[in-house]
Amino acid sequence: MxxxxxxxxxxxxxxxxxxGLVALVFVPALVTVAMSGxxxxxxxxxxxxxxxxxxxxxxxxxxxxxxxNSLTFAVVAVPLRLALACGxxxxxQRRTRGVGAARTAALLPTAVxxxxxxxxxxxxxxxxxxxxxxxxxVGGENxxxxxxxxxPQWLTDPQHARAGIVLMSVFTMGEMLVILLxxxxxxxxxxxxxxxxxxxxxxxxxxxxxxxxxxxxxxxLTLRDTIGSLQVSFVxxxxxxDGGPPQYATTYLSYFVYxxxxxxxxxxxxxxxxxxxxxxxxxxxxxxxxxxxxxxx
Amino acid sequence: MTxxxxxxxxxxxxxxxxxxxxxxxxxxxxxxxxxxxLVVVGPSGAGKSTLLRAVAGLENPCAGxxxxxxxxxxxxxxxxxxxxxxxxxxxxxxxxxxxxxxxFGLRARGVRSAxxxxxxxxxxxxxxxxxxLAxxxxxxxxxxxxxxxxxxxxxxxxxxxxxxxxxxxxxxxxRVSMRAELRALHDRxxxxxxxxxxxxxxAMALADRLAVLNDxxxxxxxxxTQVWGAPATDFVARFVGALPMNLFPADAPWRPAxxxxxxxxxxxxxxxxxxxxxxxxxxxxxxxxxxxxxMGADLHVHLRVGGNPLVARAPAGTVDGLTGxxxxxxxxxxxxxxxxxxRRLP
Numbered sequence: 001m002x003x004x005x006x007x008x009x010x011x012x013x014x015x016x017x018x019x020g021l022v023a024l025v026f027v028p029a030l031v032t033v034a035m036s037g038x039x040x041x042x043x044x045x046x047x048x049x050x051x052x053x054x055x056x057x058x059x060x061x062x063x064x065x066x067x068x069n070s071l072t073f074a075v076v077a078v079p080l081r082l083a084l085a086c087g088x089x090x091x092x093q094r095r096t097r098g099v100g101a102a103r104t105a106a107l108l109p110t111a112v113x114x115x116x117x118x119x120x121x122x123x124x125x126x127x128x129x130x131x132x133x134x135x136x137x138v139g140g141e142n143x144x145x146x147x148x149x150x151x152p153q154w155l156t157d158p159q160h161a162r163a164g165i166v167l168m169s170v171f172t173m174g175e176m177l178v179i180l181l182x183x184x185x186x187x188x189x190x191x192x193x194x195x196x197x198x199x200x201x202x203x204x205x206x207x208x209x210x211x212x213x214x215x216x217x218x219x220x221l222t223l224r225d226t227i228g229s230l231q232v233s234f235v236x237x238x239x240x241x242d243g244g245p246p247q248y249a250t251t252y253l254s255y256f257v258y259x260x261x262x263x264x265x266x267x268x269x270x271x272x273x274x275x276x277x278x279x280x281x282x283x284x285x286x287x288x289x290x291x292x293x294x295x296x297x
Numbered sequence: 298m299t300x301x302x303x304x305x306x307x308x309x310x311x312x313x314x315x316x317x318x319x320x321x322x323x324x325x326x327x328x329x330x331x332x333x334x335l336v337v338v339g340p341s342g343a344g345k346s347t348l349l350r351a352v353a354g355l356e357n358p359c360a361g362x363x364x365x366x367x368x369x370x371x372x373x374x375x376x377x378x379x380x381x382x383x384x385x386x387x388x389x390x391x392x393x394x395x396x397x398x399x400x401f402g403l404r405a406r407g408v409r410s411a412x413x414x415x416x417x418x419x420x421x422x423x424x425x426x427x428x429x430l431a432x433x434x435x436x437x438x439x440x441x442x443x444x445x446x447x448x449x450x451x452x453x454x455x456x457x458x459x460x461x462x463x464x465x466x467x468x469x470x471x472r473v474s475m476r477a478e479l480r481a482l483h484d485r486x487x488x489x490x491x492x493x494x495x496x497x498x499x500a501m502a503l504a505d506r507l508a509v510l511n512d513x514x515x516x517x518x519x520x521x522t523q524v525w526g527a528p529a530t531d532f533v534a535r536f537v538g539a540l541p542m543n544l545f546p547a548d549a550p551w552r553p554a555x556x557x558x559x560x561x562x563x564x565x566x567x568x569x570x571x572x573x574x575x576x577x578x579x580x581x582x583x584x585x586x587x588x589x590x591x592m593g594a595d596l597h598v599h600l601r602v603g604g605n606p607l608v609a610r611a612p613a614g615t616v617d618g619l620t621g622x623x624x625x626x627x628x629x630x631x632x633x634x635x636x637x638x639x640r641r642l643p
Contacts, residue, residue, distance in 0.1 A: 190388035193355050198402030198453075199376030208405070212392040 029278075035271035042265055053272035063273060065248035066256035067280075069162065073252060074229040074284070077166045081225060082218065085173040089180035090210065103181075110174025118239030121168050125154035125240065155241065158249030165236045165250055172232070176221050183217040184210070219292035226284050230254060230277060253277050305366035305456040305489060306331040307352060312361035314347050321347040323513040324361065329457075330506075331366075334483050334490045338500035339510035340536065345493040346385075348510065349459050352491060354378050365456055381450035382459040385466070387442045389434040389449075395421065396430040399449045406453075420452035421445070424482065440471050447479075451486065460492040464499060476502055497537050501525065509533050531563055531639040540568040540597065542633065543607045550603030551582065553627040561637035571609035572626030573598065582625040600625075 036053055040046035057063045092103050109117065124132050132154075139146035152160040191213065195205045211218075234254040237243055243251040243259065251259075253273065261270035307329040314322040321344045329335045337345050350356045352363060354375035362371045370378050381402075389398050397404075399417035404410070421427045426444040434442060443463055450458055463479075464472045480503050483490055494500050500507055501521040509517045509524065509532075517529035521537075528534035534542035544565040545551075547558035558564040576583055584602035591613065598609040602625060609625075634642040 188386060188388060190384040190386045191390065193350075193353075193375075194382070194384065194388045194401075195405070196355065196375045197353055197378075197380065197382055198405045200405040204405050208401070209390070212390065215392070 032271045032274050035268055036275045038268040038271075040267040042267060046268065049268065053269050054276075056269065057272055057276065062248050062251060063256060066251045066253045066273075067276075069248070069251060070230060070233065070253040070280075072162070073166065073169075073233050074226055077169045077232075078222060078225045078229055080166065080170050081173040081176065082221060084170055085176035085180055085221075086214075086218065088177050089184050090206070092177075093181055093184045103177075106177055107174040109171040114235040115239060117168070117172070118235050121164070121236065122240050125164050127151065127153050127155060130154075156245050158245055161241050161245055161249045165233055165241065168236045168240070169229075169232050176225065179217065179221065180214065183214045187213050219288075223285060223288050223292065226288060227281055230281060234258070253280075305368075306333075307457055307489060307491065308362075308364040309348075309352070310362045310364075312348075312351060312358050312363065314344075314351055314356050314358050316347075321356075321513055322351065322358075325510075325513070325515050327508055327515050327518065329489055329491055331489055332487050333505045334480070334492060334503060335506050335508060336492045336494060336500040336504035337508045337510055338494055338497055338537070341495055343510045344513040345495070345510055346461055349382070349461050349491060349493050352457065353380050353382050353459055379453070379456045380459055381453055381455035381457075382461060383443070383446045383450050383463045385462040387434075387446040387466075389442060389445060391434055393433075394430065395426065395432050395434075395437070395445050398434065398445055399452050401449065402453050416452055417448070420448040423451065423486070424448045425478075439466050439468075440475060443467065443475065447482075456489065458488050458490045460490065462494055463492070464494065464496070472496075472499065479503065498539060501537070507537070509537065511536070527641065528633065529641050531565070531635045534565055534633060534635070538567065540608055540610060542567055543571070544635075545605050545607075549605050551605075553582070553625075553629050553632060555629040556632045556634075558634050559636050559642065562642070563635045563639075565633045565635065566627050566631055568597070568608045568610040570628065570631035571607065572628075573609055573611055574624045574626055576622040576624050582627075583622050584625050585622055586620055 035046070037048060037050055038046040039049045039053075088106050092099050092106070112120070124130050127133050133151040136145050136151040137143055140148065143151070145151055152163070154160050154164040187210070191209055192205065195209050200208065230252075231254055233250075233252040237250045237252050237255040238258070241250040243249075243255050254277075257270045257273045257277070260266045260273065307327075309325050309327045312322055312325040312327075313320070325344075325348060327348075337348060339345050347356055351358055354363075354370070354373060358371065362369055364370065365378065390401065393401065396414055396417045399420055400408075400410075400413035403413040403416060408416070418427060418430060421430055421444075424444045424447045426441055426448060429437065429441055429445070434445070437445065443466075446463070450460075460479075464475055467475060476499055479492075492500075492503060504521055506518060507521055507524045508515050509529075511532050517524055517533050519527075524533060524537050528537060528542070531544055534544065542565045544563050545558075547560060547562045547564065549564075552558070552564060553566075556564055582602075584600040584607065586598060587601055587606075588599040590597040590599070594613055596611050596613050598611060600607045600609060600623070607625075636642055
């Protein structure tokens with residue numbers, strides 16, 4: 001009797017979320033899958049083309065570049081973001097003078113609106129008057145560095161542009177920092193007292209105590225950030241590099257989809273790319289989950 | 298394992314430790330003899346754990362010295378003191394199996410993996426957890442975790458072994474059997490041991506000598522018999538013993554004939570030394586029975602005499618149908634006297 005009432009209460013309380021989930025996630029996802037089999041420009045009626053979009057994607061240089069750029073970005077940026085967040089968390093976990101200000105400074109880039117953040121980097125990365133290259137050319141002559149090499153050409157050299165996007169993304173790890181700070185502060189003090197008594201040196205404490213104990217949190221963050229990495233490269237690519245330098249140096253999957261849908265009005269084609277993006281995310285999550293699940297105890 | 302040849306005595310002189318404005322230890326003098334099991338006992342907040350951590354080097358004393366044998370170690374880092382500690386939480390690493398947990402300190406000191414595992418297995422066998430080497434802490438019971446923590450402490454053959462409330466997470470039955478085992482282990486492997494507890498029964502059962510700590514000061518040191526039989530202060534009288542000593546102000550309306558407590562002081566008598574007899578015609582020493590607690594072999598008889606509470610302990614069956622009024626029989630020789638500052642009078 002009360003069981004059915006519990007069930008009814010539960011479904012009533014879950015209803016708003018379920019409605020949202022179905023209307024805003026499941027249905028659009030299904031529509032996207034359906035759309036990926038069509039040619040549609042939003043004006044004329046959609047035309048069924050079967051697997052043609054996918055075949056075209058496979059042959060497209062732009063898509064292959066976007067796929068490779070996105071994968072490279074994930075492989076490079078996720079570990080860097082995690083390493084920086086983890087390093088800062090361990091450095092800033094003590095309550096000493098200056099730590100509060102340092103934490104605020106580390107969090108600030110994450111709090112800046114994405115577009116403003118992108119515009120800021122457009123200036124920072126400017127090869128002529130941008131402060132970054134001015135700093136790099138200190139002590140050099142004729143706009144070269146002190147070692148006589150050219151400073152990075154952030155906006156014109158493909159490699160440098162990709163590095164610039166990674167650099168931008170590294171500083172927005174504030175959320176990970178907060179989580180890791182909390183995780184580090186929750187570790188039992190007795191374990192550290194024990195390590196001290198057993199004569200463990202600082203790097204041993206890091207390797208044998210701290211890192212293993214926060215490993216489950218690191219694993220979770222790796223998983224989450226990999227999923228996120230398909231998105232975080234979007235605004236920088238849109239605002240700072242516009243997908244270039246030519247041809248497709250910083251065209252990431254998200255940017256590729258955006259361009260095809262909203263600039264070229266090829267909704268079916270963009271939907272097909274989105275479906276592949278989704279499959280990629282699922283594959284990455286499953287692969288990582290299999291690797292990381294051993295860390296539970 | 299640790300033996301008398303390598304063990305050191307511990308000497309604390311005038312040790313003061315403060316955490317910010319809170320003074321945890323206010324001048325502790327204490328000597329732990331070589332090979333002795335000394336139990337530091339006291340109520341919560343007395344500074345017991347701080348004392349232990351100061352011996353380990355985990356606290357920075359603001360005054361006083363710590364000696365191991367003839368060597369002063371006050372400023373020596375914890376890792377170089379050759380002490381081992383069992384924490385109240387056991388501080389086992391969840392990601393390591395039992396063998397790796399026990400071998401943790403050996404590995405940190407550069408002992409090779411195979412050798413460390415061999416020593417860990419040997420230590421585990423000594424404390425009776427040799428069959429658990431491959432398990433993770435999450436798969437162990439409370440008692441098993443305690444054994445692992447103990448094995449980890451013993452494996453390095455420490456000069457001094459420190460135990461911080463190691464029994465507090467065990468259920469009462471297990472606590473009693475573990476404390477017998479711990480005592481047997483100490484007798485077998487020797488070594489200087491400082492054991493901290495707030496459980497006075499555990500302290501009495503384990504200790505070669507007791508040190509009673511209250512409010513950051515050592516109030517009394519002695520064998521359990523000495524401390525129970527002749528408590529140095531009224532605090533010790535109340536704290537040590539299965540039942541707190543019955544204490545009365547000097548001006549309480551009733552006291553046994555021949556007992557003369559000093560003005561402003563107190564007199565006291567152990568529950569075991571209070572005899573009960575049927576109420577006679579004489580009104581002197583008559584008490585009212587408030588409640589009788591049957592404790593199995595004993596009865597705890599709660600009484601009121603002249604407005605003061607008093608507990609008597611009597612073997613079950615010797616006093617039947619206790620209700621109403623009874624007459625108290627107290628031998629003046631069993632009475633303890635304390636002066637106005639709570640210090641024992643001879």
